[in-house]
Amino acid sequence: MSGGGLAPTFSFERGGRDVDTAALIRPVVERAGLELVDVVFGREQGRKILRVTVDRDGGVDLETISTVSEQVSRRLDLEGFDPGGYALEVSSPGIERPLRTPGQWARAVGERVQVRTRTPIDGSRHWQGELVAADDEAIVIATSGGEQRVPLDEVRSGRTVADWGAELKGSTR
Numbered sequence: 182m183s184g185g186g187l188a189p190t191f192s193f194e195r196g197g198r199d200v201d202t203a204a205l206i207r208p209v210v211e212r213a214g215l216e217l218v219d220v221v222f223g224r225e226q227g228r229k230i231l232r233v234t235v236d237r238d239g240g241v242d243l244e245t246i247s248t249v250s251e252q253v254s255r256r257l258d259l260e261g262f263d264p265g266g267y268a269l270e271v272s273s274p275g276i277e278r279p280l281r282t283p284g285q286w287a288r289a290v291g292e293r294v295q296v297r298t299r300t301p302i303d304g305s306r307h308w309q310g311e312l313v314a315a316d317d318e319a320i321v322i323a324t325s326g327g328e329q330r331v332p333l334d335e336v337r338s339g340r341t342v343a344d345w346g347a348e349l350k351g352s353t354r
Contacts, residue, residue, distance in 0.1 A: 202231075205260050209252045210235050213245065216284070218274055222264070229267035231257075234274050238288060241273040280339040286315035293342040294322060298335045309342065 203220045210217045210233075219234040233253055235241060250271035257269070280286050280294065289312050296308040308331060310324035319332045320339075 202257075202262065205256055205262070206233060206253055209256050210249060213249050213252070215241065215245070215249065218281070218285070219279070222267075229264055231264075231267055231269050233269070233271045235271060236274050236278070236285075246271055246273065276341070276343045278341050280341065283315065283317045283333065286312070286320050286333070286339070289341055290315055293344060294320075294339060295342045296320070296322065296331055296339045297337045298331060299337045300335060302331060302335065303329065306337075 202222070203217060206220060207217045213235075215235040215237045217233070218236050219232070221232045221234075223230060223232075233250075235246070235249060250269060253271060254269055280289055292312055293310065294312045298306045298308070300306070302308075308322050308324060308329055310322045310329075312320060313323045313328065314321040317333070319330050320336070322329050322331065
């Protein structure tokens with residue numbers, strides 16, 4: 182899945198036709214009041230893993246992750262998802278999370294972000310700063326050189342960037 186607002190997609194074959202796995206999972210996730218951020222199926226250290234990333238305003242707690250994981254697993258079983266033995270991992274995107282859809286960008290307004298573009302904009306493909314605006318067409322980043330508008334269709338990748346010094350100071354350890 183690439184940046185720029187594309188929806189998560191991963192499909193499997195059932196009965197001679199492709200089935201969009203994200204389309205099967207999305208209703209389960211949305212019924213729980215969450216957003217489906219990403220669906221990735223891959224191989225790691227010889228194991229097949231289906232990773233489902235979910236989020237909502239304010240974050241997602243462990244109990245919600247556990248409940249949604251069970252519901253997603255049941256749905257996939259009912260729909261015949263069977264790529265052989267695999268592990269299902271359901272998680273939140275974390276503090277430094279990818280930004281792909283216009284909604285994700287809009288929720289990140291006010292946060293520090295890092296963006297890579299497909300082609301240079303004003304001579305650069307790399308932008309970092311505070312996200313000051315986001316809509317369905319573009320984002321605006323306040324950089325050290327001023328505000329930079331980046332069309333979403335030019336975004337190759339984007340993510341929030343944590344201020345680890347502030348995060349560690351806020352830790353209760």
